Amino acid sequence: MMKKRVLLKISGEALLGEQDYGIDNKVVDKIAQEIKNVGNNVEIAIVVGGGNIFRGMELSNSTGMTRATADSMGMLATIMNAIALKDRFMLSGIQTQILSAFSIYSMIEGFERDKAIRILNNGNVLIIAGGTSLPYFTTDSTAVLRALEVGASVVLKATNVDGIYDKDPRKHSDAVMYDSISFTEAINRNLRVMDMTAFAMANDNNMPIKVFNMNTQGNITKAILGENIGTFVHN
Numbered sequence: 001m002m003k004k005r006v007l008l009k010i011s012g013e014a015l016l017g018e019q020d021y022g023i024d025n026k027v028v029d030k031i032a033q034e035i036k037n038v039g040n041n042v043e044i045a046i047v048v049g050g051g052n053i054f055r056g057m058e059l060s061n062s063t064g065m066t067r068a069t070a071d072s073m074g075m076l077a078t079i080m081n082a083i084a085l086k087d088r089f090m091l092s093g094i095q096t097q098i099l100s101a102f103s104i105y106s107m108i109e110g111f112e113r114d115k116a117i118r119i120l121n122n123g124n125v126l127i128i129a130g131g132t133s134l135p136y137f138t139t140d141s142t143a144v145l146r147a148l149e150v151g152a153s154v155v156l157k158a159t160n161v162d163g164i165y166d167k168d169p170r171k172h173s174d175a176v177m178y179d180s181i182s183f184t185e186a187i188n189r190n191l192r193v194m195d196m197t198a199f200a201m202a203n204d205n206n207m208p209i210k211v212f213n214m215n216t217q218g219n220i221t222k223a224i225l226g227e228n229i230g231t232f233v234h235n
Helices: 025-038 056-061 065-091 113-121 139-150 183-188 196-204 219-225
Strands: 004-010 042-050 094-099 126-131 153-161 180-182 210-214 229-235
Touching: 004 139, 004 219, 025 042, 025 065, 025 210, 025 219, 025 229, 042 065, 042 113, 042 219, 065 094, 065 126, 065 196, 113 126, 113 139, 113 210, 126 210, 139 196, 180 183, 183 196, 183 229, 210 219
Parallel strands: 004 042, 004 153, 042 126, 094 126, 153 210, 180 229
Antiparallel strands: 210 229
16 A cells, blocks of 8 residues: 655744744754654655745845845755754654755755655655745745645645634634635635645646644644644645
């Protein structure tokens, strides 16, 4: 029987913890422990963002820097986060490898689909960095793209809210969370599950998305194991 394979999307902002900038090792250690709790039942790929260090779009808007240049800096930030994740994972006893959309000589190997699948088949956690290597694409798009390439069954989007709501729960106390919603309904209701490029790619290729709160203890483990938490977006 083939093992289940999932792709977990972790934003850079999630690594901030209570800090204003950088990486909180307490958060990374929590992620590592929850992944360790999964055991060998699931093959796990992780796409990590870089927003705790640089966000290309915001940097471009605030400084007037060329968007392509700012996005390149953001992609380098994802590599820094990937190295930090790998370090803490290995200390926790989780065998981990990094592949990046662009290689860094003697440090990070370039992403190749066959290589990525071999790493997963060998039972290692795969951390994918460097975005798509192209400007104007977010790590949401990277997550869906890589999930399709490695044959994942679902994209697990770890956020700081419990799921997808009909309106912003931070502004509206009567906001209602969806347990399940179709891509079509989410598009018609203009619910921002991911950026529209990522969302359209997931819709076109029937790649379901689970949105959940990673700050709730145990939720990462539960999401990976397929338990009923958060909001399930499907075709």
